[in-house]
Amino acid sequence: MEQFAPVKRSKDGQPVRYLVVDDSVFARKNLARMIETFGGQLAGEAGDGMTAITEYERTRPDIVLMDITMPQMEGIEAAEKIVQQHPEARIVMVSSVGYQENIVAALQRGARHFVQKPVKPEVLYEVIKYVLGEEGSVANAAGAGV
Amino acid sequence: MKMELIQPFINAADAVLAQGLKAPTSIENLSMDEEAYRRKGVAAVIWVSGDIEGHIMFDMMPQTAVRLASLLSGMELPETDTMIWEAVCELANQVIGNAVTSLNDQGFQFRVHPPAVHTSEHGAMGTEDIETLVIAFNTTVGTVYMNIALRYCQKNQAAVGL
Numbered sequence: 562m563e564q565f566a567p568v569k570r571s572k573d574g575q576p577v578r579y580l581v582v583d584d585s586v587f588a589r590k591n592l593a594r595m596i597e598t599f600g601g602q603l604a605g606e607a608g609d610g611m612t613a614i615t616e617y618e619r620t621r622p623d624i625v626l627m628d629i630t631m632p633q634m635e636g637i638e639a640a641e642k643i644v645q646q647h648p649e650a651r652i653v654m655v656s657s658v659g660y661q662e663n664i665v666a667a668l669q670r671g672a673r674h675f676v677q678k679p680v681k682p683e684v685l686y687e688v689i690k691y692v693l694g695e696e697g698s699v700a701n702a703a704g705a706g707v
Numbered sequence: 708m709k710m711e712l713i714q715p716f717i718n719a720a721d722a723v724l725a726q727g728l729k730a731p732t733s734i735e736n737l738s739m740d741e742e743a744y745r746r747k748g749v750a751a752v753i754w755v756s757g758d759i760e761g762h763i764m765f766d767m768m769p770q771t772a773v774r775l776a777s778l779l780s781g782m783e784l785p786e787t788d789t790m791i792w793e794a795v796c797e798l799a800n801q802v803i804g805n806a807v808t809s810l811n812d813q814g815f816q817f818r819v820h821p822p823a824v825h826t827s828e829h830g831a832m833g834t835e836d837i838e839t840l841v842i843a844f845n846t847t848v849g850t851v852y853m854n855i856a857l858r859y860c861q862k863n864q865a866a867v868g869l
Contacts, residue, residue, distance in 0.1 A: 657804020
């Protein structure tokens with residue numbers, strides 16, 4: 562898999578921490594591999610919206626990658642509940658169902674961005690940088706933030 | 708079954724398989740299934756409800772599933788690995804999600820249910836109002852079968868002008 566210039570947290574230069582939420586173990590593993598190529602760290606995983614909320618509280622990640630169609634509680638509802646408690650939460654919806662109503666509903670309820678599956682690593686990488694904004698910095702070859 | 712309903716699934720399967728396998732695919736065969744569908748090997752099914760309802764099944768020989776899952780995950784997986792079933796479910800999820808996105812843009816309202824492993828030897832038989840179409844995709848890892856059994860939901864047809 563392609564390697565990317567590592568994206569670090571601006572405040573302390575540490576790897577960006579991710580919570581990956583998807584009912585598919587396969588999808589979670591694939592996203593975890595991508596995160597590794599971005600220089601990030603997997604803070605936690607969840608297979609449904611309910612677990613995502615408790616895992617968010619436990620791990621306090623920098624970024625949440627959240628699927629939409631899941632059992633028990635769907636991703637948009639989970640995103641809304643997380644953002645209600647933590648307005649600073651950065652949630653990126655990652656779903657194969659990418660029609661406009663879904664995207665609008667997700668953004669209105671607190672998600673910061675939307676990426677359609679199958680995920681292209683280069684697309685997700687750009688979205689991560691955009692969503693982190695000044696809170697993230699891309700390390701150069703020597704490892705310093707730029 | 709109208710082609711306007713089938714085409715988004717064909718396009719989505721072609722695009723998702725081609726991206727995942729990094730190679731083009733082609734349609735090997737397309738047929739109406741008049742008898743109960745006999746499962747080939749590793750299969751995942753997704754149900755949809757709304758203006759159109761029914762199910763779509765992805766099915767392939769075990770060796771094809773192993774090759775597909777290994778390629779998609781970037782590592783060699785043994786035939787017994789549960790990730791192989793997971794990979795086929797996720798493939799189905801991505802294809803159906805992309806097709807539904809396209810159909811939603813045409814005005815159809817859907818709910819997609821999470822994928823499930825299909826272990827029964829047979830699938831549902833086509834009925835008078837639900838025809839079953841089987842499309843065989845020729846890929847670099849083997850043949851991938853997509854079994855589509857959908858019908859327009861009568862109570863919603865008027866709303867979308869059918």
